[in-house]
Amino acid sequence: MKDVTIKPGDIYCNQEPTTHKYFAYQIIEIKKGTIVHLLLDYFAEKLPDESDIKLMAPLIRRRWFWNNSMDYCHSDSGKLPEEAVYVGNIPLLVTGECNVYGGWPTGHDFIDELEWQKIPEQARNNFKNALSDTTEIEVSGVKCRRSWQHIDDELLSAMTDYSKDLARLPAAYTFVATKYYPQLVPFLETRWTASKLDWTGHGQQELDLSRTHLREITLWDESLKQIKLPQSCRTLTLNGKLHSNLKVTAPDNGHKLTLHINVKKQDNIIPNLGILQLNALALHFVEDTDLTPVHAYYPHLTWLRIIGKPGNITHIGSLAKLPELKSLLIEDVFGFVGEEFPQPAAWPKLKTLWVESIPQEAGQHIKKLFRGKIIELDVRKLRKPEWLAENLDNPLRHWDGSEFVPRGKAKKAAQIYRDTRRSALLAAHIFTTDKDVDKLSAKLDEIAKEYVIAFNKLDGRTNFIETEEREDICAAFEIILEAVQTEVVETDYKIPSQHIYEVMDEHRDW
Secondary structure, eight states, rough: BBOOOOOOTTTEEOOOOTTTOOEEEEEEETTTTEEEEEEEEEEEEOOHHHHHHHHHOOOOOTTTOOSEEEEEEEEOOOBBOOTEEEEEEESOOOOOOOOOOOOOSSSSHHHHHEEEEEHHHHHHHHHHHHHOOOEEEEEEEEEEETOOOOOHHHHHHHHOOHHHTTTTTOOOOEEESSSSTTTTHHHTTTTOOOOOOEESSSOOOOOEESSSSOSEEEEETTTEEEEOOOOOEEHHHHHOOTTTTTTTEOGGGGGGGGEEEEEEGGGTOOOOSOOOOOOOEEEEEEEEEOHHHHHHHHOOOSSEEEEEEEEEOOOOGGGGOOTOOOOOEEEEEEEGGGGGOGGGOOTOOOOEEEESSSBBHHHHHHHHHHTTTSSSSEEEBOOOOHHHHTTTTTTTTTGOTTTSSOOHHHHHHHHHHHHHHHHHHHHHHHHHOOOOOOHHHHHHHHHHHHHHHHHHHHHHTOOOOOHHHHHHOOOOOOOOHHHHHHTTTTOOOOOHHHHHHHHEEEEEEE
16 A cells, blocks of 8 residues: 555546556545545546546446445545556545445446446346336246346246246346256346356256356256356356366356355365366365365466365465465464465565464464565464364364254354363363362363253254264263373373263263
């Protein structure tokens, strides 16, 4: 960010990163820690001259759900964007309180507005008019309103003629399907405003979506071997297990595409989908993953996000082989030390580095390494070894996401484990000082009793704890006892495991 003297009325320009065209914005108000700015209607190959500046007006956003609104916004920083170019000063084009908070403009508004204008006018008007039309109608026996925006299995299964029936719902832009519908893709090719598709269980080996106008596509079906994306697609999300030979055909080989992958579903192996020019990659649910394939399969990434559950990663240093990287976000991943992390020189274009919930030593090293060398550096929630022992190695962590364990119950179970482990290790630590065997044994009996009673309450009326969950709970407590035994290893104390398990059996209801 630049440290320059700015004043209300100033106009600055930056370049939109994909087209390299210049866009302009006016400084409206300067406050402590933030700057209020207004995006202007200039988007051109060259910087504006004096005559251009005199004609500037606010950019009016008309696409999709915008209703002739301006981008009048508080910045997320009290400094100008990097590479901002001053081009002039004119009277304020807008005044009054600004209640919107966000980031500096990137120029993407112009790209989206231009794409909206490519949609035939009649399709745009039909979409806009239907958004506020609450007229109740019946389509193939399904009662709905003309303003319906989301179409799912209920209607997809009921309709016999998609083109005819869906013409009555011109605001529908999201389609969610859980089985194969032969008419769906042909219909999407005719609906200019159909922008989102979420399709699971279709059972097809090939999906040719190249003639649709979809912008966001989510797919989940292991049978799929070939996906052909349309020119309009900006985001592809692959949530489920992928076929080992799956390949994706994308315009410009993925140059404008963001890909989201559930890595856990791929047995924690990063797949090669054949998108050599992929622009952005998000790896979700990482657990024990080698990062080496990232640069090998997707060498031209400019944006990368790695999110654990939490989980371990190896070869983080291989990310140094991504010279075009501009933004890197890492969250809830461990298994590496600071010295393994790439040096700033490896990423000459890097502007944003956000790391959250990583090993404390590594985070401190990264902060020292990159401080003052990039525009945005955010290092937070650094984890000590004790936290890792309680959370990363939590034996009940796999309950989160299990179809047999209610989501809220999984989180509470993890907390019961952490609290019990902490209490047991505290008792062991006290024992290393006072050597009171009776006191420690009694405390472990008490902890075991509280542990099973806590799970009695958690089970409650849901009765989700069955054979497998029961074994998990007991195995988790055994890990706690092993940690206690390790803590007192230099004494002669041996945990009376059999007695403790009898205490547990006496008080458990599951």
